[in-house]
Amino acid sequence: MDEPLKSYNQFNVEDNKLILPQKLEIDQVEQFYQQSKDFLQAYDKSKLHIDFKNIEAIDSAGITVVELIKHHFEKKNVAVIYENLSETAEKKLSIFSLASTQAEEKPDKEHILVRVGDKAWNFWHDVVKFVVLTADIFYWTLHDLFSTKSRRKGEFYNQAVTIGVKAVPIVTTLAFIIGLVLALQSAAQLRSFGANIYIVDLTVIAMMREMGPLITAILVAGRSGSAIAAEIATMKVTSELDALTTMALNPIRFVVVPKMYGAIFTLPFLTVLANLMGIIGGMVVAYFYLDISPDIFINRMSESLFIRDILTGFAKSLFFAGIIVLTGCYYGFHVDKGAEGVGKVTTSAVVVAITLVIIADSIFGLLFY
Amino acid sequence: MDQEEIIKVSNLQVTFGERQVLEDVSFSIYRNQVTVILGGSGSGKTTILKHLIGLMAVQQGEVKVLDRNLASIEEEQQENLYHKIGVFFQNGALLNSMTVAENIALPIEQHTNLSGELLEKVIRLKLNLVNLAHAYDLYPSELSGGMLKRAALARAIALDPPLLFCDEPGAGLDPISLASLDNLILNLKNQLGISVVLVTHEVASIMRLADRIIFLDKGRVVFEGSLKEALSSEIDLINRFFHKGQID
Numbered sequence: 001m002d003e004p005l006k007s008y009n010q011f012n013v014e015d016n017k018l019i020l021p022q023k024l025e026i027d028q029v030e031q032f033y034q035q036s037k038d039f040l041q042a043y044d045k046s047k048l049h050i051d052f053k054n055i056e057a058i059d060s061a062g063i064t065v066v067e068l069i070k071h072h073f074e075k076k077n078v079a080v081i082y083e084n085l086s087e088t089a090e091k092k093l094s095i096f097s098l099a100s101t102q103a104e105e106k107p108d109k110e111h112i113l114v115r116v117g118d119k120a121w122n123f124w125h126d127v128v129k130f131v132v133l134t135a136d137i138f139y140w141t142l143h144d145l146f147s148t149k150s151r152r153k154g155e156f157y158n159q160a161v162t163i164g165v166k167a168v169p170i171v172t173t174l175a176f177i178i179g180l181v182l183a184l185q186s187a188a189q190l191r192s193f194g195a196n197i198y199i200v201d202l203t204v205i206a207m208m209r210e211m212g213p214l215i216t217a218i219l220v221a222g223r224s225g226s227a228i229a230a231e232i233a234t235m236k237v238t239s240e241l242d243a244l245t246t247m248a249l250n251p252i253r254f255v256v257v258p259k260m261y262g263a264i265f266t267l268p269f270l271t272v273l274a275n276l277m278g279i280i281g282g283m284v285v286a287y288f289y290l291d292i293s294p295d296i297f298i299n300r301m302s303e304s305l306f307i308r309d310i311l312t313g314f315a316k317s318l319f320f321a322g323i324i325v326l327t328g329c330y331y332g333f334h335v336d337k338g339a340e341g342v343g344k345v346t347t348s349a350v351v352v353a354i355t356l357v358i359i360a361d362s363i364f365g366l367l368f369y
Numbered sequence: 370m371d372q373e374e375i376i377k378v379s380n381l382q383v384t385f386g387e388r389q390v391l392e393d394v395s396f397s398i399y400r401n402q403v404t405v406i407l408g409g410s411g412s413g414k415t416t417i418l419k420h421l422i423g424l425m426a427v428q429q430g431e432v433k434v435l436d437r438n439l440a441s442i443e444e445e446q447q448e449n450l451y452h453k454i455g456v457f458f459q460n461g462a463l464l465n466s467m468t469v470a471e472n473i474a475l476p477i478e479q480h481t482n483l484s485g486e487l488l489e490k491v492i493r494l495k496l497n498l499v500n501l502a503h504a505y506d507l508y509p510s511e512l513s514g515g516m517l518k519r520a521a522l523a524r525a526i527a528l529d530p531p532l533l534f535c536d537e538p539g540a541g542l543d544p545i546s547l548a549s550l551d552n553l554i555l556n557l558k559n560q561l562g563i564s565v566v567l568v569t570h571e572v573a574s575i576m577r578l579a580d581r582i583i584f585l586d587k588g589r590v591v592f593e594g595s596l597k598e599a600l601s602s603e604i605d606l607i608n609r610f611f612h613k614g615q616i617d
Contacts, residue, residue, distance in 0.1 A: 063494065
């Protein structure tokens with residue numbers, strides 16, 4: 001049993017001794033510890049002397065190994081005695097201790113049903129919190145319609161500019177391109193059937209009913225939904241929301257309501273602009289590829305477009321505005337873990353807002369068409 | 370002086386645009402001492418600290434830390450120097466996306482071959498030293514102000530540096546947490562022989578910790594000496610600070 005151990009000169013089994021090397025610092029400890037493992041396994045005497053006589057340099061990692069070895073043997077009821085301790089080593093042993101540092105036992109992994117149940121319960125909890133926050137926001141939004149007292153002066157205007165006006169260039173440009181591409185993809189097919197004129201119906205209906213409101217909502221969710229979540233989350237982690245509460249200012253009324261007004265007021269206008277630009281895109285393709293002049297396009301448009309399409313597009317945009325602000329606020333208010341949390345809730349707010357907008361759009365589609 | 374010099378600043382001059390921030394600053398810091406750098410707002414304390422830890426390039430003069438001249442140091446040497454110094458930032462500067470243990474493990478994993486069980490034990494040893502054994506798996510956002518500072522101290526000494534820089538460690542702490550943090554720093558000096566450079570305004574901390582004082586005013590060193598000498602100094606600025614707690 002002793003044979004393999006003798007190959008390590010620092011382990012002297014006959015004298016019940018472990019002689020530490022000259023240097024036991026962070027760069028050497030890993031190798032020393034790996035070598036020690038065989039010794040730890042094989043040693044079967046009742047006493048062990050750990051000899052520090054050769055030690056010239058020892059750091060916290062070295063102390064860790066010595067303490068680990070000591071703990072290992074103490075568990076096996078082997079008495080461990082430190083020998084020839086220098087003043088430095090003694091000081092370091094006194095300040096560094098592994099006592100009570102053993103890893104806490106991790107609980108057994110829970111049954112899959114328990115974990116699924118926990119997830120379902122948490123999801124339900126989140127839904128309840130979302131509904132409560134929604135109710136709170138709508139209460140204060142309606143309340144502020146009739147009560148001008150304590151309303152933040154100029155904030156509605158600021159939010160309308162931030163959420164709506166500043167989004168005009170991106171929304172109109174993308175809507176124009178989408179209208180153009182939509183018409184371009186259909187043009188060849190329609191021409192082969194001799195149904196050129198239907199390019200108008202296709203573009204106008206697609207833009208007014210679906211694409212216009214949807215593109216606008218997705219862009220605003222990405223642009224302003226993330227900004228709302230990040231702003232509220234930052235206010236929360238820096239205790240600004242708590243400061244508002246202690247000044248008797250309702251954070252929802254102070255922070256959220258102006259954003260809700262700003263979004264509800266501007267999103268329908270943005271949608272109208274998106275529709276218009278998409279139709280213009282279609283008109284350009286119709287003129288250049290299908291020889292349909294703008295006059296004919298507009299005449300046909302008045303025949304194919306119904307007031308119901310315009311109104312549902314309008315209603316959708318109002319609903320989408322609510323979804324974007326609510327989602328941003330929900331994630332903003334439920335942030336945790338500081339700066340990292342802000343990043344996470346911002347991403348979640350955008351992803352969830354876009355998902356909810358698409359789900360709501362399909363529900364609208366089922367209800368109205 | 371027979372003490373071993375570990376930092377030597379000679380004729381350091383720093384200007385930001387037109388404004389002269391440090392004017393011909395010279396001083397020395399010695400091994401196994403706590404040296405406090407003191408001064409009012411805008412006196413140049415932070416600028417000096419940033420030079421000492423290599424975060425600002427030396428414009429004019431000489432800064433020697435552990436025998437390396439920072440004015441002409443190569444990138445590789447600078448990296449080696451960073452293995453030998455620990456920096457404890459004012460707000461802790463722990464990485465929020467990592468647990469306390471991961472924060473402490475970061476420099477050890479990057480600069481040594483330690484891993485697995487031994488790495489975990491070394492981290493626990495460091496956490497035990499700062500009385501944060503229970504915070505192993507916690508995130509910085511889950512810690513109180515005092516705990517955050519102690520965790521930051523544990524990270525600063527992760528590689529057992531012989532030299533520790535502390536930038537206002539007591540800022541925002543209550544007197545009890547401050548005293549406990551000071552005791553930790555004192556233990557590092559007395560038990561592990563770590564030299565400490567401390568930037569602080571806390572008179573109580575200075576009284577507990579300081580071996581030497583370097584007092585700055587308007588970018589100049591107005592006093593350099595022991596705590597005892599500072600307490601009996603005739604200089605009005607120092608007198609007002611130690612006896613009335615006033616600082617410009």
